[in-house]
Amino acid sequence: MITCTRRIQFCAGHRVYGHESKCANPHGHNYVLFVEAFADYSDGVDDIGRVIDFSVLKQKIGGWIEENWDHGFIYFSGDPEMTKLFFGGAAYKAFELPANPTAENMATYLLNHVCPKLLVNTPVAVRRVTLYETENCYATAEVFR
DSSP states (O other): OOEEEEEEEEEEEEOOTTOSSGGGSOEEEEEEEEEEEEEOOTTSSOTTSOSSOHHHHIIIIIHHHHHHTTTEEEEETTOHHHHHHHTTTOSSOEEEESSOOOHHHHHHHIIIIIHHHHTTTSSEEEEEEEEESSSSOEEEEEOOO
């Protein structure tokens, strides 16, 4: 199998609902996302030797990130404080995630919900998403085939 990976950076705030320490407070990170794609071509690449053009991943997935998460606040739909804050359309950019916005859940959401929708009309699928919350802490969500 041949894969290609696109690196995408973004800044966002979140709060980990129910966290036992300081991450229970709203705070932000300079996230780094790695999106690994593969294709259904018999030899793993298209006619000119690519899985997919890197700019397509940047435009589609990076564009979604920029529109929905970059310089915004990601909060859990089950977090009563954050839901109350953003309910009714607060003047802040916010994204309601159906799971607690841990790096693990954010990576899983991108892998299972965002990427398949964005790449639906291409021969490419995302195999692995790695999300760095800090230089030292990251989570990886992966499809096993």
